Amino acid sequence: MRKKYKSGFVSIIGRPNVGKSTLLNNLLGEKVSIISNKPNTTRTNINGVKTGANYQIIFIDTPGIHDAKDKINRLMVQNAIDSLGMVDIVYLMVEPDEFIGKEMLFILNLLKEYKGVKYLLVNKVDKFTKSKALKVANKIFSYTEFKYVLPISALKGINIDKLVELTVTDLPEGDKIFDDDYITNVPEKLLIAEFVREQVFKILKEEVPYDTVVECELVEDRSEDLLYAACSIILSKESQKPIVIGKQGRTIKEIGKRSRENLEKFFGVKVFLDLWVKVVNNWQDKDEYLKIQGIL
Structure with a gap:
C-alpha cells in the first residue's frame, strides 16, 4: 500500500545564537541561512524546503527571540513570534547550559499558548554530558510540555535523521507545495x-x-x-x-x-x-x- 503524502510547516525558535541556522542548513544539506557567532545573525524568517519520497517539510528559521530595544530588533522578534501562527510543528532549540531567564521565560509562555506539536531540541550535545542535557530538559518541562525531547548536534549531524523521521510522522497529510528541486524562498x-x-x-x-x-x-x-x-x-x-x-x-x-x-x-x-x-x-x-x- 502506498504511503500517504505529508506536507507542512515547522518553525525553529529559540534565543539568539543557539544554532538554529546551523540546524536548518544541516536539515537541507544546503547553506540557505548564514552562520556566525554574533547574536541575531538571522534577521528575517528564512524558509527552507526539504522534499522526500513521501513528504515535504517547509522549515522557518527565525531570528533569535530576545529583549529587543531598537526598531530593527523589535521587528526581528515580531517576525519570530508571528511564525507560530502558521506552523504545524515548533522546534524549541536550547543548549545544555541554557539559563532560564527573562528571554527563555517569554518563549516558554508563548509556547504554552501554541496548539500544535512541540519538540524540545537540546543542541550541542557533542560538547556536553548527557546528564546536563537531561537536567535542562527537566527544567523546561516544568514550564510547558513537549511531545519529544531530542538531544542533537546541529553541527555534527547527531540525531538529525531521527528528527526528520519524527517530524514526517507528525506532519498532516497534504499535497506537495513546492517543486522537488525548490530549496528556499529567499530572493x-x-x-x-x-x-x-x-x-x-x-x-x-x-x-x-x-x-x-x-x-x-x-x-x-x-x-x-x-x-x-x-x-x-x-x-x-x-x-x-x-x-x-x-x-x-x-x-x-x-x-x-x-x-x-x-x-x-x-x-x-x-x-x-x-x-x-x-x-x-x-x-x-x-x-x-x-x-x-x-x-x-
Whole structure:
C-alpha cells in the first residue's frame, strides 16, 4: 500500500545564537541561512524546503527571540513570534547550559499558548554530558510540555535523521507545495547579500558591529555559466570603513573571495562579485534598509 503524502510547516525558535541556522542548513544539506557567532545573525524568517519520497517539510528559521530595544530588533522578534501562527510543528532549540531567564521565560509562555506539536531540541550535545542535557530538559518541562525531547548536534549531524523521521510522522497529510528541486524562498538578491554578510562577520569578528547590512544592488546572468553580482556593505560609522576595506584593500578582497567561493558552490556557476563600502548614519531606523533585509 502506498504511503500517504505529508506536507507542512515547522518553525525553529529559540534565543539568539543557539544554532538554529546551523540546524536548518544541516536539515537541507544546503547553506540557505548564514552562520556566525554574533547574536541575531538571522534577521528575517528564512524558509527552507526539504522534499522526500513521501513528504515535504517547509522549515522557518527565525531570528533569535530576545529583549529587543531598537526598531530593527523589535521587528526581528515580531517576525519570530508571528511564525507560530502558521506552523504545524515548533522546534524549541536550547543548549545544555541554557539559563532560564527573562528571554527563555517569554518563549516558554508563548509556547504554552501554541496548539500544535512541540519538540524540545537540546543542541550541542557533542560538547556536553548527557546528564546536563537531561537536567535542562527537566527544567523546561516544568514550564510547558513537549511531545519529544531530542538531544542533537546541529553541527555534527547527531540525531538529525531521527528528527526528520519524527517530524514526517507528525506532519498532516497534504499535497506537495513546492517543486522537488525548490530549496528556499529567499530572493536571489537577499541570498547573495547574506552570503557576503556572513563573511564580513567571520573575517572581522568583533571589529564591526552585528548591525552591519549588505545590499545586493544588481544581479544578472552574464552567460550560461557566469553570474554577476554587485553588493554594498553598509556601515553606520565612517570609522568602520577603513576596517572593512583593510590595508591596500586586503580585507575586502578576502571577504569577496570567500563569499564568491560559497556562492559558486550554491549556484553551481562561476560568480563575478563586485563589493563596495557605504556609510549610512542610523540606517537601522530607515524603512528602506529594513526592506532590503526582508524585515519589513
